[in-house]
Amino acid sequence: MILVFLGAPGCGKGTIAKIFEEKLNFCHISTGDLIRNAISSNKELGEMLKQIISNGNLVSDEIVLKLLNEKLKDCSSNLILDGFPRNLLQAQKLDEMIKIDKVVYIDTPYDIIKERLVGRRTCENCGKVYNLDIYNSNTCSCGGKLVQREDDTPHIIEKRFKVYEKETMPLVQYYQNQGKLLKVESNSSSNDTFKNILNMLEVK
Ligand code: ADP
Ligand code: ZN
Numbered sequence: 001m002i003l004v005f006l007g008a009p010g011c012g013k014g015t016i017a018k019i020f021e022e023k024l025n026f027c028h029i030s031t032g033d034l035i036r037n038a039i040s041s042n043k044e045l046g047e048m049l050k051q052i053i054s055n056g057n058l059v060s061d062e063i064v065l066k067l068l069n070e071k072l073k074d075c076s077s078n079l080i081l082d083g084f085p086r087n088l089l090q091a092q093k094l095d096e097m098i099k100i101d102k103v104v105y106i107d108t109p110y111d112i113i114k115e116r117l118v119g120r121r122t123c124e125n126c127g128k129v130y131n132l133d134i135y136n137s138n139t140c141s142c143g144g145k146l147v148q149r150e151d152d153t154p155h156i157i158e159k160r161f162k163v164y165e166k167e168t169m170p171l172v173q174y175y176q177n178q179g180k181l182l183k184v185e186s187n188s189s190s191n192d193t194f195k196n197i198l199n200m201l202e203v204k
Contacts, residue, residue, distance in 0.1 A: 001077070001078055001102075001203075002079045002081075002099065003020075003026075003081070003100070003101060004175075005083075006103055006105045006175070007105060007107065008113055009157070009160045009161065010108070010116045010117040011106040012106060012116075013082050014032070014083075015190045017030070017080045019191065019194045021080070024078070024203070026080050027075035027076070027079045027080070028080050028082060029071050029072070029080065029081055030083050031064050031067065031081075031082070032053075032083045034068065035049055036053075039053075054150040054151055055151075055159070056151055057163065058086060058087065058163060061090055061093070068084060072097075085171060086167060086168050087170075091175075100180060101180070102180050102182055103171075103181050104201075106184055106193070107183055107185050110161060112187065113157075114154070114158075115133075117152045118152065118154060119132040120132075122147060123144040125145070126142045182197070182200045182201070184197055
């Protein structure tokens, strides 16, 4: 099954995709993670990418598609795309590349998103994501240090949300027209949302 997780920054798509990965062995591809990996492994390209994402803008379609294509080689049948596509052109390219089964649209109010992102901390070592509201420590369970992403500041969060509304929101209609859209509200825990999605997908 090939799924796309669609939703605003901070809607929880990455966290829920990780649950699919752990419990159901899905291959989870986050283009945000691919870009952050490219930043730490490639000096020249990295500096340019860092500028773009720390300002809350989108990385060029060409670069994201290249990173995605490389990563797709490692994945076979069960796949979740998290953070891709993020605009109409990417959605059209993706349709030429693979056949998507369903698009899970995680609808979350902006107030909740903002609060979550400001409190979000990521492990430098393993990438696990925490929220300060429920996890009151600077150390991950793996011993790694928890850090705040540079783009998780109130000003940049607002910018990312505007970019989302302009570039990514039209994809809701795009996939609705294809009859592939499943909408889920994400105001409960990630685990509950995971279960709701499974029910909607009719995965037993
Ligand atoms: P979030 O969903 O919390 O904003 P991500 O980790 O998905 O975080 O993305 C972080 C940043 O990486 C984005 O703000 C954007 O700059 C870049 N990015 C991720 N995916 C894409 C994409 N498909 N196209 C362009 N830029 C992307
Ligand atoms: Zn860790």
